[in-house]
Amino acid sequence: MSEFPKGAPSPASIVDALKAVAGDPPKARASFAKGQCVHGTYIPSNQAEEITRSRSFTRPSRVLARFSVGDGDPNVADSENLVPRGFSFRLGNSNHRSDILAQDCPVHYARTLEQMIAFLEVxxxxxxxxxxxxxxxxxxxANPETLHQVNYIAARPPPASFASTTYWGVHCFPATNAMDETRFIKFKIAPVGGEVALTESPANTRSIDFLHTELKRRVKKGNMRFSVMALLDRPNDPIMDLTVRWPDEDNREAVRLGTIVITGIEPNEACDGSMFDPAKLAEGIGHPHDEIFAARAVAYAISLKMRR
Incomplete structure (x- = not known):
C-alpha cells in the first residue's frame, strides 16, 4: 500500500477531526460508531476466478460482519437521513483474509486528505x-464535489432494513486472476430480493434503533443474503477520485463473485475487540491507489487504540 502524501494531514489528525465533529464520545469508533456484529457464510460463484485468484473470494468461508449507521455518534438515530449506512465484512481465514468496507452510497465526501480534514473542521x-x-x-x-455523497443520500429515501439496501466499496481495487490479468473493480453488495426503502410515514415515529431491532428480528426468521458483485472497469475510468462515479456505473458490466449469507447475531465484542482492516486483502485483490485508502488502515488502528 502506498504511503499517504508527505505534508498531508496525518491519519491521527483525521481521527481527531472525526471525533470532534461527533462531540468526542468516549470509547467510540471515529465513524460508523453505532452498529451490530453478525456472522454468516460466503459461497463463491463459478465466475469468481475469472476476476480474481484471491482465495478469500474463490473459496467458501465463514463471515464476520458488521452493519452500522454512519456518524461518530453511537447514539445517532437509525432514521437519520443524511448519514450513510455501512456494511463491513471479513472473508477467508487467517492465511487468506480480506476485509471489505462498504457503505450505501457509491462515493466519498473528499478527494484528498487535505480536503477531508477541511470538510470535517468546518x-x-x-x-x-x-x-x-x-x-x-x-x-x-469552494469544494462542490464534497456534496456528491450527501446529495446522493438525500435523493434517496432511507432504507427500511440493513438487509434491503445496496452497499458500495468506494475505492477502485486492482484484481488479478489466475491468468495474471489485472483490471480495476469496484465492489457492489446487492441484497438478494432487491432494495426496500422506508414508507412515507414520518421518520420521527420510528424507534431510534429500528434498523437494529429489525435486523435481529429478520435474522431470527431466516437468512439474509447479499450478492457480492465486481463492477468492471473501462478505459479512462477515474480510479483516484472517490467523489465521482464511473461513467454509466449503474448499468455497466458486473460479475457476481459470490453470496454472503447472514445467519446469526454476534456479540458486538466480536467486532469491537479488533477492527475491519481495509489493508487486509488476500493476494489477488490489491490495494487501491488513492491517498484516502493509503491513510485509512492507519487511522482505523489509531481509532481502535483510542477506544480500548
Missing part, C-alpha cells in the same frame, strides 16, 4: 454546540 460544533452554517456553505461552494 463541521466541528462551536462552544455553543451549534454549527457555523455560513462557514459550511462557503466551504461547499
Amino acid at each position: 463541521r466541528v460544533p462551536g462552544p455553543d454546540g451549534k454549527l457555523d452554517s455560513e462557514k459550511i456553505r462557503a466551504f461547499s461552494a
Whole structure:
C-alpha cells in the first residue's frame, strides 16, 4: 500500500477531526460508531476466478460482519437521513483474509486528505454546540464535489432494513486472476430480493434503533443474503477520485463473485475487540491507489487504540 502524501494531514489528525465533529464520545469508533456484529457464510460463484485468484473470494468461508449507521455518534438515530449506512465484512481465514468496507452510497465526501480534514473542521460544533452554517456553505461552494455523497443520500429515501439496501466499496481495487490479468473493480453488495426503502410515514415515529431491532428480528426468521458483485472497469475510468462515479456505473458490466449469507447475531465484542482492516486483502485483490485508502488502515488502528 502506498504511503499517504508527505505534508498531508496525518491519519491521527483525521481521527481527531472525526471525533470532534461527533462531540468526542468516549470509547467510540471515529465513524460508523453505532452498529451490530453478525456472522454468516460466503459461497463463491463459478465466475469468481475469472476476476480474481484471491482465495478469500474463490473459496467458501465463514463471515464476520458488521452493519452500522454512519456518524461518530453511537447514539445517532437509525432514521437519520443524511448519514450513510455501512456494511463491513471479513472473508477467508487467517492465511487468506480480506476485509471489505462498504457503505450505501457509491462515493466519498473528499478527494484528498487535505480536503477531508477541511470538510470535517468546518463541521466541528462551536462552544455553543451549534454549527457555523455560513462557514459550511462557503466551504461547499469552494469544494462542490464534497456534496456528491450527501446529495446522493438525500435523493434517496432511507432504507427500511440493513438487509434491503445496496452497499458500495468506494475505492477502485486492482484484481488479478489466475491468468495474471489485472483490471480495476469496484465492489457492489446487492441484497438478494432487491432494495426496500422506508414508507412515507414520518421518520420521527420510528424507534431510534429500528434498523437494529429489525435486523435481529429478520435474522431470527431466516437468512439474509447479499450478492457480492465486481463492477468492471473501462478505459479512462477515474480510479483516484472517490467523489465521482464511473461513467454509466449503474448499468455497466458486473460479475457476481459470490453470496454472503447472514445467519446469526454476534456479540458486538466480536467486532469491537479488533477492527475491519481495509489493508487486509488476500493476494489477488490489491490495494487501491488513492491517498484516502493509503491513510485509512492507519487511522482505523489509531481509532481502535483510542477506544480500548
